Amino acid sequence: MNETLPLEELVLPAAVDARDAADFLAVVALNNAVCADDAGTDDLSQTPAELLAGLRDTADQIQRIFIVRDAGAIVGCVIVGHATAEPTSTQFDLMVLPQNWGRGIEDALLARAEEETRALGRKVMQTWTLHPGRTDGPTITPTTGWGVVADTPLARLLASAGFALEQVERNSAFDLQAPMDAVRAGFEQSSIAAGEDYRLVEWTIPTPPELQEGYAWALSRMSTDVPAGALEVDEETWDAARVERREARLLEGGQTMSVVAAQHVTTGRLAAFNELVIGADRTEVTHQFCTLVLHEHRGHRLGMLVKCANLLRWHAVAPESPRVSTFNAEENRPMLAINEALGFVSVSHAGAWQKKLD
Structure with a gap:
């Protein structure tokens, strides 16, 4: 099922306790929930203050946040970033909880990440997916030949969009x-x-x-x-x-x-x-x-x-x-x-x- 839900760019608040910080706090909560669900651990969570400090400073990296709402609630997000001194790639984080997967939200967010990359004149897109330590289901091997990751819906979306799994990292x-x-x-x-x-x-x-x-x-x-x-x-x-x-x-x-x-x-x-x-x-x-x-x-x-x-x-x-x-x-x-x-x-x-x- 594909739904037509509009994307909008999130305006960062001046502080995590600012009156207009609710949407930003919702993005932080979404990020942490997706990380925990994908990796099977809460160790990768970030606090609002940590994430905001990195996003507000644009001297070395510029990051833009695009969100999708449904009935006022944020149900999807992509953060697209690029280094200011290094010219080749963009990096992005795509976040959609399992209960909202398959509605077309993830497709729209991925398309927006590519649009932003092309608008910048950059030729390479990179992203990192999280996976549990063990899986009994299908796995994907990277081009390096070292390690495997679980074959997840996000992995399948990326593969179908022309991405290659280039490397696997172990979280210890x-x-x-x-x-x-x-x-x-x-x-x-x-x-x-x-x-x-x-x-x-x-x-x-x-x-x-x-x-x-x-x-x-x-x-x-x-x-x-x-x-x-x-x-x-x-x-x-x-x-x-x-x-x-x-x-x-x-x-x-x-x-x-x-x-x-x-x-x-x-x-x-x-x-x-x-x-x-x-x-x-x-x-x-x-x-x-x-x-x-x-x-x-x-x-x-x-x-x-x-x-x-x-x-x-x-x-x-x-x-x-x-x-x-x-x-x-x-x-x-x-x-x-x-x-x-x-x-x-x-x-x-x-x-x-x-x-x-x-």
Whole structure:
């Protein structure tokens, strides 16, 4: 059944408690409900303050929200975003609850995402779907050949619209309330392996001024040094100002981030880093954002070193947080091996989809 329900663009409120914030709060609730339903976990929820801070700052990414109403209630949404400095792609999140699937809402939202991409003159569309950790039904294998995801209605919609599943990511969780013996052992062993060529530096954002440029360089390498399958990823340009803007968004959303990095003693360059983030409620789930060992510094167990050091540091930052949630590409075996050795367990999966426009 296809219904003709109009799309409209959502105007962002100035604050989450503003008088006109009701529609935005409904979108946040829809986003969290869809994530929980698709992945089978509540760990991926965002607070209104976190989501609004990212949406309102348009210096590095511009995001537009399109909604569909039925009898006044928001029954579907798509957020279409594009980086301001990188020219190739748009990314979008399409949200429709199962009870509203099949009415044509999802088709209209996907069509709008493509219209926005074409209007920007961009040639690549990318989106990520969430999937349960286990499924007894049909599965889809990505072009990388690593991992599978459940064959869901959204996956079928994307495939029928010309998208290819390019990569599968594993969502893993680490129990922060369990004994940390494996983490301490990993820290000691990796410290020995790293030797005197590297030293640890650690901070809670905002990043100290003397580390901003080096941190910016390391963050830029996330676009070049992380496995991406056949996804078209622009090389990102970062500087101290972009680091400051990113951290301002996190702080505005009530979030705290701890960073531990391995610094190459000879050059002073950051060779590896790990980020842990939590919202205003320190009893909620912790999220690992970026973890990277720059390719020229691999082979010294720096990934294990920074990850263990930050997990140990995190107990002082958020001692009541129950667990860490993180995503890694299934083909990123070195990082997954670290996670598995420390006790991370698989919870859900994400699929990275891409369509190239004519």
